Amino acid sequence: MTDYDAIVIGAGNGGLTASLTMAKAGLKTLLLERHNIPGGCATSFIRGRFEFEVALHQLSGIGTVDFPGPLIKTFSDLDVLDDIEFVEMKNLYRVVYPGKMDLVLKADRAESIKTLQEHFPNDADQIARFYDFVWEYCNQWIHVVLMKDAEASAQKYPVFFKYALKSMQEVLNEYFTDPLLLSAIGMYYAYLGLPPRLSPFGEFALVLWGYTEFKPWHIKGGSQALSNALLNKFLEHGGTVRFNCSAIKINVQDETVTGVITEDGDEVSTKRIISNAGTYNTYIDLIDSEQVPSQKYKELAGKSVGVSGFTIFIGFDEEPDKLGIREATNFLTMDADANKAYDYSKTLLPAKNMLFTCYDVDDPQFSPVGCCQGALICLAYGEPWLKVPPARYFERKYEFARHMLTILYKVFPKCENHIEEIEVATPLTHMRYLGHPGGAIYGFDHLGKDTDFFIEKASPIKGLFHAGAWMGSGGFQPTLMSGASAGRALIKSLKN
Amino acid sequence: MKSNSKKQIEGYKDHIKEIEVFRKYGVERTLEKGQVLDGINALHPKSIDLKVSRVIKETLTTSTLRLVSKNGYLPPFQAGQYINLFMEINGIRTSRPYSISSAPNQTGYYDVTVRRVKDGFVSPYLIDQIQVGNSLSSTSPTGNFYYNPLFHGKDLVFLAGGSGITPFMSMIREVTDRGLDRQIHLIYGSRKEDDIVFHEELADRSSYADQIKLSHVISEPSPEYSGAKGFITKESIQELAGDIAQKTFYICGPPEMSTFVSKALQDLAVPGRRTRKEIFGPPVNITQQPGWPETVKSKDQFEIILNGGKAIKAAAGEPLMNSLERSGVVIPATCRSGECSLCRTKVLKGKVYQPQGVKLRKSDQKYNYIHPCMAYPIEDLELLV
Known part of the structure; x- marks a missing residue:
């Protein structure tokens, strides 16, 4: 007899859906979380009057009543749909290059094409052709990858096989x-x-198509409301959660899971574990390396730790409209060449591209009455930050933030005089809260070689399963779905 | 996708080759064991083992404990931040947050300056019992009461009450030691002249550093005292601080002072964005707070059932966390002021009173989570801890 049918390490998106999937199926499940609150990235924190959204910018995979997205199915299976209120975000994004370009793309294919054609009349035909092409690619992807057409071939689906x-x-x-x-x-x-030169086209196409077709969404109360809803349902189904209690070791014997040791020194036995701690942490920090076939470390050697983010959370004592903020999602750029802009993410030089999200545009109740909040974020790797001497850390952090704010004020000049709260998170902040190397927010770098086509999902350790960004793609929809899928795989393994 | 199908993707073979090359030249990951934690510990270790290297008597009621790290390393902090000190007193494991009063540019020690609280539990222990060489542990420095160069400007007014001087001392020491470009006007309210903590050092620093201006306000002055008298009020702020248009105000002092002074700033039309306020622990008498149920007396006892098993008794007038600690149930804590959410706990049944200013997330409220460090039982309760 073991203490639990299954233990889940980490209450991030993947850990939460994994735990709930198993508790719902009647498994005696223990969820371990190092922090005092569920969610991982999907969380919030309070400063002054503001509850700041940490990570969710645009939720994908929701869709509409007539055309529900795949994530709705996941939530419906988990019976949490009634506990979450979704808020539609009107636009895909605004992109501003001060003095050079300023346009807003709606979450609608025809409207997007129209807007782009108005701004770039010389390329009108190419724009339409490009959209046709992206949609055709995704259509073929659905048949090949999602519906697993047994007769899939390069002849039958030429666009997919040529461009993936x-x-x-x-x-x-x-x-x-x-x-x-x-x-x-x-x-x-x-x-x-990753920038265009390194990102696989297939992944980009799915993002553009996915947000346009299924619309970008947000959640009433922020991503914390989702995490709390999932955890609450898990408790209702008899699940056990321990907060402030990280797993410090996964016990493995004969390449088979036997249990977990917690930071309190408790040894809890189980034959099945879903690790939401990421494959990096799981195989390097949680399992004795002698217990892991060396092939696994070769695989990890070939991967690079992915990008983190530098985020400035800002509380304004004014409504978005009065600050000139009319779109929720604003990409601000100071260099049209995204490839070049990306290179800055490996340095402490002032960022060139950033995203400014103001949640209150689509959900006026997101912040207190008469206020709004914005998250100004750029991609940033952990490495250069790890080289900053601790004594210089705060100075560098503010210096970096100041440059980003200069660009924000260029686009939204009224913002400067209405700041009531500012909190800054560097890649090291993300490292602290997520426990990931370099504070990575999307797992490993996701180059072509790191796409699902090449990932061996099954663990060499019997009884071990993975959920989260490190074994697939990053972002809310993929990680939420990965946990549910890991939960189902674990349940299936019990029947075999 | 089936593997024979995958192989038809253009570039598939090249990617397989790429993977082989990356693995060949990749790093030996097993050697990276522990690196992430090392990186985290450089800035935010979960706890710090400390030793008292010096005790400095500041006033009749106030002492500074100089704390050094047992492993020789102290993480950096921003002037104004605090540590939560852990201790065991008469078999009860508890903790209290204290602002660091030493300057962040001085990295060898953290000073915490403790004032004796009448009938207090922890402060008499720290002042009377703790001696040079004793061990303590703490969280890493934390807190949101610090100078933020991104939006606080350069013209600052510090409004301190009693032992609320401690975070300001750290800020003043840093600005004067490093010659930083910032103007600080400290308006410091004390009961009597000999209650003023850091009296001489403040006088000294303001005498040589142009950045510091110092005003004392004494509420129970001796006959010979000739400076400003009374409390820090709207009128005294107006008179002492002069033109307040571009200044940022910082308030730190006991809850009563803090509330009073905040109101004064509101009356002076200082916008919220230019008012920073430090948390200061639970109010002395919770039953006097707005919204406290009249039928419940401070001494009333309620039964608290934990995880459907163990039951303990808790007094209405005391934060739940203290009652839990007395029963040997230690909940993680940092701010003990309702702000940091580390002690976040789910209430399964029953009601608690939570004073204004407790920072609960919206969805935590929906699912009945509380912060026991600033929650008071007003009924029998069932908690999930």
């Missing part, structure tokens, strides 16, 4: 040369964590 592994840049270059247009249309590279 091309770089985003290669494909964009087939259509466009205007650097501003490339910048405007390719902005979602930021959600992939």
Whole structure:
């Protein structure tokens, strides 16, 4: 007899859906979380009058009543749909390059094409062709990857098989040369964590198509409300959660899971574990390396730790409209070449590209009456920050933030005089709260070689399963779905 | 996707080759064991083992404990931040947050300056019992009461009450030691002249550093005292601080002073964005707070059932966390002022009173979470701890 049927390490998006999936199926499940609150990235914190959203910018996969997205199915299976209120975000994004470009893309294919054609009339035909092409690619992807067409071949689905592994840049270059247009249309590279020259086209296409078709959404009460809803349902189903209690070791014997040791020194036995701690932490810090086939470390050696973020959380004592903020999602750029802008993320030099999200535009109740909050974020790797001597850390942090704010004020001059709260999070802050190397927010870098086509999902350790960004893609929808899927795989393994 | 199908993707073989090359030249990951934690510990270790290297008697009621790290390393902090000190007194494990009064540019020690609280539990212990060489542990420095160069400007007014001087001392020491470009006007309210903590040092620093201006306000002055008398009020702020248009105000002092002074700033039309306020622990008498149920007396006892098993008794007039600690149930804590949420706990049944200013997330309220450091039982309760 073991103490639990299954233990889940980490109450991030993946850990929460994994735990709930198993508790709902009647498994005696223990969820361990190092922090005092569930969510991982999907959380909030309070400063003054503001409850700041930490990580969710645009939730994908929700869709509409007529065309529900895949994430709705996940939530419905977990019976939490009634506990979450979704808020539709009107636009995909605004992209501003001060003095050079300023346009807003709606979450609608025809409208997006129209807007881009108005701004780039010379490329009107190419823009339409590009959208057709992206949609055709995704259509073929659905048949091949999602519906697993048994007769899938390069003859039957030529676009998918030709373009899935091309770089985003290669494909964009087939259509466009205007650097501003490339910048405007390719902005979602930021959600992939890698620039066009390194991001696989297939991943980019799915993001652009996915947000346009299923619309971007947010959650009433922020992502913490989602995490709390999932945890609450887990408790209702008899699950046990321990907060402030990290797993410090996964016990493995004969390449089989036997239990977990917690930071309090408790040894808890189980034959099945879902680790939401990421494969890096799981195999390097939680399991004795002698227990892991060396092939696993070769695999990890070939991967690079992905990007983190530098975020400035700002509380304003004024409504968005009065600050000139009319879109929720604003990409601000100081260099049309995203590839070059990305290189700055590996340094402490002033960031060139950033995202400014103001949640109150679509949900006026997000912040207190008469106020609004914004998150100003750029991609940033942990490495250069780890080299900053601790004594200089705060200075560097404020210096970096100051440059970003200068750009924000350039686009939204009224913001400067209405700041009531500011909290700054560096990659090291993310490292502290997530426990990930370099504070990575999307797991490993997601190059073509790191896409699902090449990932061996099954662990060499019997009884061990993975949920979260490190074994697939980053972001809310993928991690939430990965946990549910890991939970189902674990349940299935019990029947075998 | 089936593997024979995958192989038809253009570039598939090249990617397989790429993977092999990356693995060949990749790093030996097993050697990175512990690196993430080392990185975290450089700034935010979960706890610090400390030793008292010196005790400095500041006034009749106030002492400074100089704390050095047992492993030789102290993480950096921002002037104004605090540590939560852990201790065991008469078999009860508890903790209290104290602002660091030493300057952040001085990295060898943290000073905490403790004033004796009448009938207090922890402060007499720290002042009377703790000696040079004793061990204590603490959290890493934390807190949101510090100078933020991104929006606080350069013209600052510090409004201190009694032992609320401690975070300001750290800020003043840093600005004067490092010659930083910032103007500080300290308006410091004390009961009597000999209650003024850091009296001489403040006089000294303000005499040589142009950045510091010093005003004392004494509420129970001796006959010979000739400076400003009474409390820090709207009128005294107006008179002492002069033109307040571009200044940022910081308030730190006992809850009564803090509330009073905040109101004064509001009356002076200082916008909230230019008022920073430090938390200061639970109020002395919770039953006097607005919204406290009249039928419940401070001494009333309620039964608290934990995780459906163990039951303990808790007095209405005391934060739940203290009652839990007395029963041997230690909940993680940092701010003990309702702000940091470390002690976040779910209430399964029953009601608590939570004073204004407790920072609960919206969805935590929905699912009945409380912060026991600033929650008071007003009924029998069931908690999930």
